[in-house]
Amino acid sequence: MAESWVDSAEALGSDLHLELTGAGGRRAALMRALRDAIRSGRLAPGTRLPPYRSLAADLGVARNTVADAYAELVAEGWLTARQGSGTRVAPRADPPAARRTGRPAVRTDSARGVNRADGGRETAPRPVHSLLQGRPDAAAFPRTAWLASARRALTAAPSEAFGPGDPHGRPELRRALADYLSRARGVRTAPDRIVICSGFAHALRLLSGTRALRHKAAVEAYGLDFHRSLLAAAGIRTVPLPLDEDGARTEELAARRDLRGVRAVLLTPAHQFPTGGPLHPERRATAVDWARAGGGLIVEDDYDGEFRYDRRPVGAVQGLDPDRVLYVGSVSKSLSPALRLGWMVLPDALVDEVLAAKGEREGWASALDQLTLADFLESGGYDRHVRRMRRRYRRRRDQLVAALAERAPHIRVSGIAAGLHAVLALPPGTERSTVRAAASHGLALDGLAGYRHPDATGPAHDGLVVGYATPPDHAFAKALDALCRALPPGENPR
Incomplete structure (x- = not known):
């Protein structure tokens, strides 16, 4: 049995956990176990199953038992078999039901670009862009x-x-x-x-x-x-x-x-x-x-x-x-x-x-x-990387400042001499509504209030903490556009 397991591991390269229980013989038990694994989502569509010999050795059953079970599940549509590709879990029209978490499942209404809970209530869309602070450009690693x-x-x-x-x-x-x-x-x-x-x-x-x-x-x-x-x-x-x-x-x-x-x-x-x-x-x-x-x-x-x-x-x-x-x-x-x-x-x-x-x-x-x-x-690799990222982030910062100067000149930006974020000063009482407006445009960012110590004295200032390092280069312009559209308008000149 030990030799069979070694041979199986070499031939398969991966393991598949199945428990054969219930009446009807080993073939029926194997078919039930595979259906349950697919139905629950544990075996996802496209997953390649072990070869007959490998799975038979692992389970301690005859090779023909596995072959017959695979063949019947292919006929039922649970599996697909193709020469050179092996036996795989078939694509399914309906994904397995989501696990119950005590919260309503959320689905996307692609026509309107908003999310709806099961009750039909609209919620903020999932962020498409992120200007959250503290996150470097992951693509630049x-x-x-x-x-x-x-x-x-x-x-x-x-x-x-x-x-x-x-x-x-x-x-x-x-x-x-x-x-x-x-x-x-x-x-x-x-x-x-x-x-x-x-x-x-x-x-x-x-x-x-x-x-x-x-x-x-x-x-x-x-x-x-x-x-x-x-x-x-x-x-x-x-x-x-x-x-x-x-x-x-x-x-x-x-x-x-x-x-x-x-x-x-x-x-x-x-x-x-x-x-x-x-x-x-x-x-x-x-x-x-x-x-x-x-x-x-x-x-x-x-x-x-x-x-x-x-x-x-x-x-x-x-x-x-x-x-x-x-x-x-x-x-x-x-x-x-x-x-x-x-x-x-x-x-x-x-x-x-x-x-x-x-x-x-x-x-x-x-x-x-x-x-x-x-x-x-x-x-010297670290020095070279830091210098390269310093140039990249400075360009990002300059793009942010230029976009604000053009589209929101009434917004004052500070904290731009260093780091990976800037602070945008907002008119009093507008921080929460601006963060909500950004979310409605698919943009994730933070307001300044969340960083204030609860025992701090003196006036609190409304503002946004804008992390300009996070988006990849191809998405940065769209993230800035969403930001500018979310900002409160300036006063009309008289």
Whole structure:
């Protein structure tokens, strides 16, 4: 029987799980099992079935039993058989019924371009275009260069790289990052102070288990609610710092009564997310002075640090004081969020704590991806890709600005000196209706209100967060057209 299974696997190359139950003999049971698998959708139309000999060996039945069952199901229309193509599940006029989820099934009314639930109520159409922030152009991933780095990395990898992971991260990647971050971002570090993670959210989870973040932390008044939720789940209260055109008002760290006891502040100094703009040099220095005076910590999210268009990239705050600034970066914007690769550059005093929080086994970042990224950095592939994408995203930004100047000159756009998104200021009270109008035009985008800290003081501003990196090149013009059609009209001149 063992030999039959080996032969079957070699001939088939894939497995098919069927349970033969019920009365009527093995052939009838096999036919029932195949009909049920097709009817339920588990075997989709076009799926190639195993050859007679392979399936017979797997199921422990005679070869003629399988052949007869296939032949009868072909005659009934469940299967098709063609010379050279094998036996396949036949196309069916009606797809299997959707699984019940407790929600009404949704179907598309192609004549009107809207979706309708079973009750006939119109809902917003599924997005055709996306201008959501935080997503690079997936089609621009450097597949050829990445594959070349992967081949080189696998060829040179030591055997121990294929064993259990090290929570510190691969030494090859930590060395490459120390060189790159020093050269490109002004970070002062050594490989031993770098811990590999899967991105900023993972870094927050790890830091929440250390003394770096305790009970209360200051954050920018606008930012990702997801990050605030992670901290809240760890029992850490977040206190918002107001923002203006110079970034977070870090002078309030030492002045405000409700910020007493805060020993950590989370900042996006290279390009404030989502409002845009770098943190002013004086406010950078003020934050560092605050951390030094009170034993505090700055957690620097180097969001979009590599994508500046109007001048040289702003260096990392970490370079001002490596013992008081914890630097976090990732490839989610520069390469792809699918890689799940990020890094923390830690003060010496926190390295052991973070490694203890992470645990003995690396469960997040693939060692093979780490090795590939190390080669990609050292070979210059990463620099070339970033420069190429910087040019592409700048063209996207310029297209967005030009379209708004032509079709919506009353809309002010900001945050365009860097990053992958811009903020469009809207007339008061129009944000929700504009987001709904965009959805009606098949466009997905975010309003600014969703990023505002619930405890933030001062006036809230209506606006849109427009991610111009997401659409592929061929769809970008149509996405901009949908955006311009959704924007509120300007005042008519008198």
